[in-house]
Amino acid sequence: xxxxxxxxxxxxxxxxxxxxxxxxxxxxxxxxxxxxxxxxxxxxxxxxxxxxxxxxxxxxxxxxxxxxxxxxxxxxxxxxxxxxxxxxxxxxxxxxxxxxxxxxxxxxxxxxxxxxxxxxxxxxxxxxxxxxxxxxxxxxxxxxxxxxxxxxxxxxxxxxxxxxxxxxxxxxxxxxxxxxxxxxxxxxxxxxxxxxxxxxxxxxxxxxxxxxxxxxxxxxxxxxxxxxxxxxxxxxxxxxxxxxxxxxxxxxxxxxxxxxxxxxxxxxxxxxxxxxxxxxxxxxxxxxxxxxxxxxxxxxxxxxxxxxxxxxxxxxxxxxxxxxxxxxxxxxxxxxxxxxxxxxxxxxxxxxxxxxxxxxxxxxxxxxxxxxxxxxxxxxxxxxxxxxxxxxxxxxxxxxxxx
Amino acid sequence: xxxxxxxxxxxxxxxxxxxxxxxxxxxxxxxxxxxxxxxxxxxxxxxxxxxxxxxxxxxxxxxxxxxxxxxxxxxxxxxxxxxxxxxxxxxxxxxxxxxxxxxxxxxxxxxxxxxxxxxxxxxxxxxxxxxxxxxxxxxxxxxxxxxxxxxxxxxxxxxxxxxxxxxxxxxxxxxxxxxxxxxxxxxxxxxxxxxxxxxxxxxxxxxxxxxxxxxxxxxxxxxxxxxxxxxxxxxxxxxxxxxxxxxxxxxxxxxxxxxxxxxxxxxxxxxxxxxxxxxxxxxxxxxxxxxxxxxxxxxxxxxxxxxxxxxxxxxxxxxxxxxxxxxxxxxxxxxxxxxxxx
Ligand SMILES: N[C@@H](CCC(=O)N[C@@H](CS)C(=O)NCC(=O)O)C(=O)O
Numbered sequence: 183x184x185x186x187x188x189x190x191x192x193x194x195x196x197x198x199x200x201x202x203x204x205x206x207x208x209x210x211x212x213x214x215x216x217x218x219x220x221x222x223x224x225x226x227x228x229x230x231x232x233x234x235x236x237x238x239x240x241x242x243x244x245x246x247x248x249x250x251x252x253x254x255x256x257x258x259x260x261x262x263x264x265x266x267x268x269x270x271x272x273x274x275x276x277x278x279x280x281x282x283x284x285x286x287x288x289x290x291x292x293x294x295x296x297x298x299x300x301x302x303x304x305x306x307x308x309x310x311x312x313x314x315x316x317x318x319x320x321x322x323x324x325x326x327x328x329x330x331x332x333x334x335x336x337x338x339x340x341x342x343x344x345x346x347x348x349x350x351x352x353x354x355x356x357x358x359x360x361x362x363x364x365x366x367x368x369x370x371x372x373x374x375x376x377x378x379x380x381x382x383x384x385x386x387x388x389x390x391x392x393x394x395x396x397x398x399x400x401x402x403x404x405x406x407x408x409x410x411x412x413x414x415x416x417x418x419x420x421x422x423x424x425x426x427x428x429x430x431x432x433x434x435x436x437x438x439x440x441x442x443x444x445x446x447x448x449x450x451x452x453x454x455x456x457x458x459x460x461x462x463x464x465x466x467x468x469x470x471x472x473x474x475x476x477x478x479x480x481x482x483x484x485x486x487x488x489x490x491x492x493x494x495x496x497x498x499x500x501x502x503x504x505x506x507x508x509x510x511x512x513x514x515x516x517x518x519x520x521x522x523x524x525x526x527x528x529x530x531x532x533x534x535x536x537x538x539x540x541x542x543x544x545x546x547x548x549x550x551x552x553x554x555x556x557x558x559x560x561x562x563x564x565x566x567x568x569x570x571x572x573x574x575x576x577x578x579x580x581x582x583x584x585x
Numbered sequence: 586x587x588x589x590x591x592x593x594x595x596x597x598x599x600x601x602x603x604x605x606x607x608x609x610x611x612x613x614x615x616x617x618x619x620x621x622x623x624x625x626x627x628x629x630x631x632x633x634x635x636x637x638x639x640x641x642x643x644x645x646x647x648x649x650x651x652x653x654x655x656x657x658x659x660x661x662x663x664x665x666x667x668x669x670x671x672x673x674x675x676x677x678x679x680x681x682x683x684x685x686x687x688x689x690x691x692x693x694x695x696x697x698x699x700x701x702x703x704x705x706x707x708x709x710x711x712x713x714x715x716x717x718x719x720x721x722x723x724x725x726x727x728x729x730x731x732x733x734x735x736x737x738x739x740x741x742x743x744x745x746x747x748x749x750x751x752x753x754x755x756x757x758x759x760x761x762x763x764x765x766x767x768x769x770x771x772x773x774x775x776x777x778x779x780x781x782x783x784x785x786x787x788x789x790x791x792x793x794x795x796x797x798x799x800x801x802x803x804x805x806x807x808x809x810x811x812x813x814x815x816x817x818x819x820x821x822x823x824x825x826x827x828x829x830x831x832x833x834x835x836x837x838x839x840x841x842x843x844x845x846x847x848x849x850x851x852x853x854x855x856x857x858x859x860x861x862x863x864x865x866x867x868x869x870x871x872x873x874x875x876x877x878x879x880x881x882x883x884x885x886x887x888x889x890x891x892x893x894x895x896x897x898x899x900x901x902x903x904x905x906x907x908x909x910x911x912x913x914x915x916x917x918x919x920x921x922x923x924x925x926x927x
Pocket of ligand 1 (some may be wrong): 631632633634673674675692693694695741743744745746767768769786787789790791815817
């Protein structure tokens, strides 16, 4: 492209000449500022009035107010927590934090699994294999039509149908399935593991750097050096080497049946399993449709052109179609992620202690309903905004860059 | 399920929108005025506990809590049937009362300082003295709570029960895993399915649960320990002393009627009694009822409608096999001690 030709799409949008702001009603910028100040001021005034009124009325009804309860000892029992919790010393603030972490535990795992399952189902529904396509279609239609609460209760009841701890299924050494959940062995964590983890992070950076340089070489020479042996070395070899050099500690804590239940090892509770399973299955049916419509949105010409180049259909899907389909897929996908997160509040029905469950117990024990509900709203707002921001950023990154 | 959020939102709405309840001109009680103009008492009860508040085959809510509500309707409106029941679970009961969805809460609710100090609500009396108990399956062979170390316990959240068992297990250096589900049916089914080794709530609730198992009742045993005091009673909003008085003395009138031998059968005869205690109770003498802001013969309406405390007991909780025990009158070894009506 020679310097003389200016592509209007690439040139920065031509800005109007800058003019000083004049304090006159005829200046649109001045008008805008005035209106914004007026609107903001009114909203602030209304909020202030409502807050004042609420506090006064709560005081008149002698209902406790304020957030001091966050620092008080909770006393409420909690079934599963990612951080230490003891009802006799931990505070309501910590209890709510556990609720938040429990919600995230469902949301993050749920989003990842629902995406994988949904994508596979969406692709399967377009399969040329009649049986696979039919099965996937039936799955989607049936699952989408059943209320999610019903599905959660179904899975919870189903998991309760597992045998008692004494008669539990024992598919692998150290793994037990019973109506008390899934018991798995855990590796006792020791300092060398931290170092190995650090080595792994270094390995990730190294792998990314290597793959970038491979891309550059490919562009320059047309031959792409192999990436996987280097990646393997960086990601597995290096951490293992570090761990080995530090004495290779390895002790496994096995669950053992003692008294009523298993002790030792880690537990995946039936409540968590039912909630995650239910949400993943439900959401994946929507994601499947999104993926399917995304793929269908890519013109058949793209398939044919790639086919003409001699690519196999799997390769076409991965390298040509999916990247283009993603642009159609991402925005509706975002709302599915938000749905999954919000649906996780149905946890109360099956006894999983998410933020809603713990906040509602807290508001019931402390009597501070408004603060409790404010906490729930704040948590969902933050999670939803984070998901939206992340997805918008990703969307912008993969958006069509015209050349 | 989302009801507590709804009630909470209503409470928020109510407190946002209106000024503090103004002193009404009518009876001097905003709640009594509302009840009278509505022609009906709205009473919060449980979602279904046999002996306390459970709809029978005709849809009529039966039980000691329901009858306590009816007695208040009789005192205020002179008619036990002018009542509407609102079923509430453990986590939405207080907000419902705070927000004014109900006039009165009689829902096996334990009187504690925390609730009275924080909720803007007040206990008007104790209609049942209870305590936290534990149910286990007979097949488990467990004989005492002390053997429950490491057990999984099913319990409803937002209750005094969950606090009591957390305290008890810590004090006795025992460990337990809680499973907390709001809905009563769901928590009971979860226990029955074997997710929990034990189900804990007020001993009365456990007796009701066992009773409802019918022929399978033998499979469940109540452990001997009662680990906490759970005085269950009637709750009203703070700031309406007149209504508070009516609720409180409604229960006392029923207890006094039992003590004085007045029943739904003999109440008309008793009106002719020469015993001044009975004459004052029934409003044949003095104007105590009127002074309280209700009909002078309010106790007659109550006793005709639901009977005295013993009659209410025999009709509601006795069939569950719960002994009268500490719920007897003070002169029969129990804790019920109605102050003098004079
Ligand atoms: N007395 C305790 C426990 C009350 C309670 O949960 N009672 C149970 C069993 S007696 C109940 O009423 N459940 C019925 C329901 O949830 O609707 C409290 O006030 O927190």
